[in-house]
Structure formats: C-alpha cells, structure tokens
Amino acid sequence: MRTYDPRHRIKHIAIACAVVWALFFLRLFYVQIVCHSRYEKLALTQHNRRVPLSGVRGTIYDRNGVVLAQDIRTCSVCAYPPQIRDRAAAARELSRALGIPYSRVHRRLGKKAGYVAIAKKISPEAEARLREAKQSGAGRLDGVDLIDDTRRIYPLGRAACHVVGIINPDGHGTEGIEAEFDSYLNSTGGWFILARDAKGEDVVTTRSLAKQPRPGANVVLTIDANYQAIAASCLRRAMEEHRAAAGSVVMVEPASGEILAMVSAPDFDPTVPGTWRRGTLRNRVVMDQFEPGSTFKLITLGAVLEEDVAESTTIFYAENGVGRFGQFRVNDTSKHGWVSLKEFFRVSSNIVAAKLGLMIGEDKFYGYCRAFGFGATTGIDLPGEGAGKLRNTEDWSQRSLFTMAYGQEISVTALQLAMAYAAVANDGVMTRPMLVKRIEDDGGRGLRRWLPRERRRVLSEGTCRTIKEFLADAVDNGTGRSARVEWCRIGGKTGTAQKYSASTRSYSSFVSSFAGLLPAENTRLVCLVVLDEPADEHLAAVVAAPVFKELVERVGNCSRPPLSPPFDRIRFEVRNDAHVRVPDVRLLAEDEAARDLKKVGFDVRFSGVGSRVVSQEPAAGTLARTGTDVRLRLAEADKPASDEGALPDLRGLSMRDALRRLSAMAVTARVNGSGVVAGQSPPAGSLVRRGDCCVLELRPLAAERHGTHR
C-alpha cells in the first residue's frame, strides 16, 4: 500500500518550474554577460561579410533640366571563389577582358573567401568584353559576377565645377552643391549578406539579398547651363589673354536673385582627382575677398542720392588729379577740373568719391554698406562663403571713410558685389541670392522649394533710376566704353583696385572688375566679371570690360530666358517670365480675383465651391514667375455676391443640399414633408432677393422611385 498526495506532486512540478527558471537565468547570464565580448567580436567578423550595394546618387539639374551631375550605371566585377571551377582559366579570361595583370587576378581568386572584388567601375568596353567572354567562355567564368555600380558624370566638366562640386571616393560630396546637399543627394546604400551553408562555407543565394538601396533626391539649380558654359569659356579666354592669376564671373537675375551662372578660375576637372588642388578647388565667387575699387562707388553714389547730399547736376572740383585730404593724398588716373555728379561717375574720379564720402558721414556710409549686405554672408547655399571685411566705425582710421568711398579698405566677395548691383537693377530691393530652385525625390515629388525672397529695400526707385542712367552713361561715354554692344543699351561700372600683396607688403598688383546691367533699364541680367592680378594691363576698361562685352554678345545670341524676347521690345511687352509680386485676391469674388491675377500675368486655377476666394497659393506678396498657376480656394461667403439672383433648380436634391444652396443666396426656406426635393416655389430661374422665402416640397425617395416605376 502506498499513499500519494496530489498537492505534494504538484509541488514537485512547481519546483521543476523554479529549477528551469534558475537554469535559464544562469545560462542567460553566462551567454549574455560573461561571454558578451566574445560574441561581439564574432558578430563583427560576421557582419563584415556584408557586401555593400551602392545606390544611385541624386542628379543635379540646371534650371531647364539639363544634367549637371548624374550617376550613370556601370559595373563592378566580383567573384565567388568557391563557385569557380578552373581558377587559372578564369583568371586568364578576366585579365584579358579587364586589362588587369593575370597574377593579381589569380591571387584574388585564390583567397579563401566567399566573395572577392576584382575590379571597380569598369569601362563600358571592358564590360562588353567581359559579358561576351562570359557567354562564350563555356563556364570558365562561372562564379564571376557583374554587380551594378554607379559612376558620376559631369557633362559640363570644368565649366560648372565649382558650383556643382565633387564627391570623394566614398560617395560623399566635398565641394559645392554636392557637399551642401549631400544628405539629400546621397542614396541610402543597401547590402547583401553572404549566407553560410551547413559546411560553414560562404554561399550567395538570391534569397540573401537583405536591403535594397534607395536612390537619392535630385537637386534643381537656378544655373542655366548655356550661360554657365559661355561664362566659363569667356573667363578662360580672358585668363589666358591677360595671364591673370584668378578670375570669377557671376550672373544674377535681379528680380528674383537667381544665380544664372557662377564661374571661378582656376578650375578643376571633377572627374580627374589629380586636378583637385587647394587653389583650383576654391570657388572664388563666394570665398575670395577683394577690395572692389571703383565698382564700389555705386554704394557711395546711392547714399549720396538717397540722402539728398547732392543732385545729379551738383558740381564738384576734382582737384586736377591730385587731392589732399589732411595728410593723405588721393590720385585720379586722369586729370579733371569741375565735374558734375554724373561726370564724376562717368570718369570715375576717386577724389570726388572721397569728397562725397566725407559729405555722407561715417555712420550713414557704414549703414549703407550694411544695407547692401557687405560684411555679412549672403546665405547662398554653398559651403565656405566669405563675409568680406567691413570694420565697425570705431575701428576706422582717419582715412577710412574717404578711402572706402572709392572702394579700398573694404573687402567684399564677388557675390556680394553682384547682389548689390542686382539690388539697384531691381529698383532698390535686395533679394537673397538663389542657387537652388527645388529638391525632388526620384519620383519627381517635391521635397523642398525655394522661392525668391526680398530682403529689404535699400534705395528708392527714383534713386535707382538715376543710378541706372549714370551706369548707362558710364558705358556710353565713360570708362566702360569697351563693354558697349550695339543691340542693347547696357549699364556698367569698371573697377581697378590696388591689391595689397602680403609678400611684398605693397600695393603692387591689381584686381580688375566690371559690373554690368543688361539692359540698363528693365534689367534682366546683372553680371560681374573679376580678374585677379592681370599681368600686363590692369585697367578694368581694358581687361574686364571686354570680357563682359564678349559675354553679353554670346549670351544675347542664345535665345534662352531671361534674355528673350529681344531687348528693344521688352519695355512694351508683358514680361513672360519675370518675377512679379502676387497680388492679394483673398475675399474677392471669383471673377474679380481672376481678372486681377490675369492682369499681372498669372494663370488661375480654382478649387472648392463658393463665391469668394479664401486662400491663395503662392501667398500674397511673394514673388512668382508670370505665367505660373495661382491656386485659389473658393468658399461660401457670408453675404451673396449680388443682391438679386436666379433661383436654381433644386429638384432631386436632398434637403440638406437644397438648404445649403438656398442659404448661400440668403434665401430662407420652408420645408414641407421629408426626403428629396420634389417641387419648389417659386420655380427655378425666377429672380429672388435676399431674405425671400422659397417653399420646398419634399417627398420620400422610395415614393419617388415608386412613382417612376409606375
């Protein structure tokens, strides 16, 4: 006889549970904490056997969709040594197709690994040879694989090198737009994993692909490829002719601040890393700071006219070429006696500029310099932008004020100077320089958009008109004569600045520049040419102005906006693609809003139902190209558009819809019955006034249907 207590036995089971828990606790402790570092190391070696797959980097386009930088498909060759039957034969075929030494391929193939890279980014010809060899090779190249890879091409080459930038071998941008928008352009790479079979050997299966790469976003620039190429070739020719050390050209559309071309020399080839040197990689338009010289007299002139210090007819004594300002002497290149303000600008007299500077006074002059954006970065989307050097008035010496008035003792970047001229061309409103229009993903969906943005008004429109007249006069009759073209009246200013050289500690070399407005009125293009240290001649009238002329001639021949339609007719035409401020049409009636927008040159697209515009896109006050769609959302207004209206046909509508229609007309309703509207009084089309009453006869839907059945 034996006894058993079920409680006892279930206790045994519970104890077993506790034992299992303790066992797992100890085991987990051992595996996860004691052996943690050992497994970490193991995992590292294992995860390193991930084979990376590169994705397609985003494309960089110019404003018209011309490719500036693009990834094109190419091939990399790899091999899976365990799958290769005849190592020697495979190595021979590979070395023949790819042009790599046999011994190196042979050694690679002999590695005890599941995967070896043979060659990266091979040429299309090599790829074709290899594919042919693989087909006709009778299995000798089994285990050799072509992996899709990408190579970046730059169709404009050296011409757009500084703007577009370069990428390093890891595929990350290091210069220009490639660097600035690297996070957008970059693709997220994928990888596949080498699986291991039961024998512990690497195998590659179709299933082992773990992560597909995702392509990067595309960047659309404001650059025009044609203008960029023209600017680059003009600059290169000028650099050779004048044996200049460096140079830069920047073209801006003044109304929007869009940069159409930005060229810097010396340049580099984005596909040849050997040409990437410190000097060549420098984008001088935004990085280099120089003393502008006479081109800066624009700011002096602007301040004088705006502050009413003098009028265009006021005359000044130019001291016959040598002016004394306290203990300092200021020289002019040519001797003049009494000159008017206009003549001063035409002949570019330093002495008069100095006098004007003194008349304006320190604080005001400093204020205008700041207002024109000197001494601060413009915020353009490029890396390494310089701010120039504009000292505070406390740090000015006795000569600072009048020296700055003719553009010495202040350093600026070419972009700042171009934007200052663009502000004058834009009737006194500074805009933010724009280099990127939008970023979109590979499906064309917009991720980010840039709209032209005004920063501030620096001069009145009247002042700007006078300045533009002066600029045109300087080209017609003054220092800028060599920039003149026949088909268009342009405005411009030369600048020959002495350059302080740190090595010789003297002002022995020069910076020659020309800033021009094309045309002088209704300006569509502002262009700045800067040549640094030209060897023989240094006068801007001889060096920089002809470059500008060549540039303008060639740009004028290519019929691309913003320079078409022809200039002689611009003033009388609706500017097809100018930037115009979007008027505020909110709360206007549908037809009024459409009329207002069409008048300025916009197209209109409506959405929603109602009589009043409740919202608009682009918003009121922003700049937009004429011809673009302005989307308006309509909604019901509180009050009807007119006092009297025709009653619509309400039959067949549900009660709710009918009431909504009536309330939109401010007509009260009396409802009889339920269901859908079967009759109305007064009938459809009769004129009703606000506050009138309409009687609706409603009938159930089923009865209606029944009735039609009969």
Added chain:
Amino acid sequence: MLEVFKAGKDKKLMGATILLMAVGLLMVYTSSAGLGASRFEGDVGHYFKHQALRALFAFVAMTVMMNLDYHRLQRKAPWVLIVALIALVALVVPGVGREVRGATRQIPGLPVQPSEFARFAVVLYLSSFLAKRGEAASFKQCIMPCFAVTLGAAGLVLLQPSLGSAVVLVLVSAVVLYVGGARLKHLAVVLGTGLAVAVACILSNPYQLERIRGFLGLGHQYQEDQSLLALGTGGVIGKGIGRSMQKYLFLPDPHTDFVFAIYGEETGFLGCVLLVSLFTFLLLRGLKVAASAPDRFGFLLATGLTASIGLFFAFNVGVVTGIIPTTGLPLPFISYGGSALLMNAVAVGVLLNISGHRVREGVSSGRSPWKRNVIRITEIR
C-alpha cells in the same frame, strides 16, 4: 460586455497571458520586418498583419473557453480525442496534408495543426479518464489505456515527422499521469518506451542525427551558433527594439522558432530574465489554479494544460540558449504562427474557467474537500 471577462477569476494569469501576447506581437513585428521586406516586395508589416489577426482570433477563443464550463469538456473528451486522431491519421494519407519543408503538419483549411490539437485532446482525455477512474488506479485499468493513447498519438505525430512535438506530447502525458497518482515505476515504463522510440527515430533520420551531432560538438550547428551570437551580442540591456542585426537572415526563422534569440539581442539580459520570469509566473499561476481546482478532473486538466505551455517554453528557450539540441518548437504566445497561439490561448481560457470554479463548495480554507483525503493506492501485483 465586461461580464464575459469576469468568468476567469485569476486576473493575474489573464494579465500575464495578455502581456505575453503583446510582447509576441511586438517581437513578430521587429523580427520579421526585414524578412517581410525581402520576401514580399518591401511589405515590412506582412507577418505582423497576419499575426495581429490571429492574436485577435486567439483572444476571442480564450474568452469563449473562459466562459464555457469545463465540466462540459469532460463528457466530450473521447470524441475530441477521436477527432484529433482522425486528423492525425489524415495527415499520413498522401494528398490531404500540406508539406512544408519536408514535413506534413497542416491540413489546408483547418485553423490549427492536428498535432497541436492532439496534445490538447490527449490532455483532456487523460484528465477525464483518470478523474473517472478515481483513486483506484491499477496499471492495467488505468495506466495501460493512458499509455496506449499517448504513445498512439505520439507515434502518429512522429510520422509527420515532428519529433519535438511527439516528445512534448509524451512528457505532458507523463506529467498528467504523475500528478494523477501513477507510480514512478509505471511512469518510468512510459518514459522509457518514449525514449527508446525517440532514439530509434533519431538514429534512423540523418537530419535529426546531424542536429544531435552538432549539439554534441561533432558537427556544424549553424542555427544554434547564430542564435547564441544573437543572444550574446545583446549584452545587459540589448541593442534596443528593432536594432537586431541577426534578424537579417543570419538567423533563419527569426520570427518563429528563434524569436527569443532576436528578443535577447534587442532587449538583452534584463529583457530575457523578465520574459523568462513572466513565463514562470504564468506557469506557477497555472499550477495554483490546478491546486485549488474544485474537482479531480479540473485539477488534472489544469496541470496538463499548464505543463503543455511550460514544456514548449522550456524546450524553446532551452534550444535558443543552447542547452538542448534544436527541436523546432515555437515559443508560446511569442513566436509567429497561428496554430500554437490559438491552442495556447484556448488552454489559458480553460485554466481561467477552472480558476472561476474554485470558490464553490463553500470551503473557507479555499481548498477543495477532495484534496484533504489522502488517497490510497492499492498496489496490484
């Protein structure tokens, strides 16, 4: 509406179950995302969506079972067993079952795998049989029929072939017999026979043999190595949910049998101990339900159902932590798969129903009257 949830008295048991199911859903999502993306055209939620639906279904099943008086199961036990055996036999008939990776475990159209259902049926039958026989348990009258049913069902499961399931089936039966009062000698016979069949099966099957050889260090054992690697790289607090590297196909089946390895990699030692403790808590609650069951049938049934969950848990975690060779058993409530989830939820539902019956009979001590009796077993020679 809330009335239906009041049937189960043991709120802690229910809470633990729901918590486990939630963790399970989370783990299925994080562990299968990469797999879903590569197999189903980037659909990272593919497995998760399926599993969420099944979890909902399982939860409903649990609620239904919770509100179904378990005594009604007692009368139907033989029929349930017969249905289960028919399903198992049907699998062996060519053309009925669906073959997945060399084993026929499913009948298309049925929500549960026959082997999962058979385990439940065997536990139910044994409980009702032993409860009917009462204290007078002789080898011939009591142990032999149980023996026959268990080994018969296990044999059919073995034919699929599914060695792991068969072993669990035998062990669950052994537990029921043990608490049912079987003598150790008799149990040893049952287990011994089971072991002999299992060994024979392993030796005759090169696939099984390879696993055992790998476990003993004589061959390769890719899954075990990778699973330990996953656990080991988890460290104390893990890499964080969704940060597992191993799930990217280093570990085959990251969402089914080896989900605990991914869990360990992502939540670390702390997370693992928490989950193991949660399971142990659930088992102890199950045993408590058994101990306070109002009658012998409830007692045996509760123990058996708890044991079936517990053995799956122990086998699965044992495999993942490298204590026992690979068996291919899922982790209850956590692993991807609807069949096991459904049957485990049903089991918990029955447990909850049993827990609701314990305060009847008006016994102030909370113990059932029958438990006070010391049952005498006459030894029959």
